[in-house]
Amino acid sequence: MLTFYDSHGLPNPDRVRIALEEKGVMDQVTVKQVNLWKGEHRTEAFRALNPSVTIPLIVLDDGTAISETTAITEYIDHTFPGIRLTGETARERAIIHMMQRRGEQKIVDAIGAYFHHATPGFGPGIELNQNKAWGEAHLVKTLDGMRYFDRVLQSQPYIAGARFSMADITVYTGLNFSETYPKVVVPRDLTALGDWRARIAERPSSKAAAGETDFT
Numbered sequence: 339m340l341t342f343y344d345s346h347g348l349p350n351p352d353r354v355r356i357a358l359e360e361k362g363v364m365d366q367v368t369v370k371q372v373n374l375w376k377g378e379h380r381t382e383a384f385r386a387l388n389p390s391v392t393i394p395l396i397v398l399d400d401g402t403a404i405s406e407t408t409a410i411t412e413y414i415d416h417t418f419p420g421i422r423l424t425g426e427t428a429r430e431r432a433i434i435h436m437m438q439r440r441g442e443q444k445i446v447d448a449i450g451a452y453f454h455h456a457t458p459g460f461g462p463g464i465e466l467n468q469n470k471a472w473g474e475a476h477l478v479k480t481l482d483g484m485r486y487f488d489r490v491l492q493s494q495p496y497i498a499g500a501r502f503s504m505a506d507i508t509v510y511t512g513l514n515f516s517e518t519y520p521k522v523v524v525p526r527d528l529t530a531l532g533d534w535r536a537r538i539a540e541r542p543s544s545k546a547a548a549g550e551t552d553f554t
């Protein structure tokens with residue numbers, strides 16, 4: 339059994355959840371929901387497991403704690419059989435890694451910075467160092483990121499090329515978060531991005547991950 343510290347509806351834990359759903363192994367996972375709005379992650383016990391004090395986190399049977407979403411999803415991809423999400427060949431692995439990093443920088447982290455700094459974020463008890471100008475700059479960065487991925491998808495079916503991968507999951511969860519929490523909608527003229535998103539939303543993994551309530 340693997341323990342997954344989740345906070346449903348937020349992009350980084352949703353990346354893990356969708357990866358687990360793609361592998362079809364949710365029945366082998368104990369899920370602990372952590373309410374970030376209530377600061378349930380800001381405890382000494384949690385900090386001992388993850389000094390970065392962020393979700394997601396997984397804890398293995400031997401007590402090994404793994405944080406950082408890309409590290410967690412690498413572990414999941416290499417532990418469970420089935421669809422390969424992080425690539426097979428050296429070239430594929432590198433491109434997926436590169437595009438996933440772009441997905442983090444241009445969408446997930448950028449919209450996260452806007453949410454934390456230019457909106458109430460997780461609330462006054464959690465958002466202790468807000469900087470509105472920094473947040474607003476990241477809204478511009480997010481919209482640029484959406485336009486970038488739209489251009490990518492004009493010439494290939496998936497974010498990292500011909501096959502579905504972790505890079506798709508990363509961008510997809512970032513866009514969902516953007517529309518759900520800070521209410522930054524994907525511009526409708528980005529049709530390649532919109533069409534791709536509709537295809538990803540049809541995957542059983544996306545549907546399963548979307549099927550729970552959030553904390554707000």
Ligand SMILES: N[C@@H](CCC(=O)N[C@@H](CS)C(=O)NCC(=O)O)C(=O)O
Nearest residue numbers: 348349350351392393394406407408
């Ligand atoms: N680099 C980390 C980022 C994780 C992260 O920022 N998670 C957010 C939720 S999506 C979080 O736990 N935030 C807690 C907080 O802002 O206090 C990763 O890839 O896992």
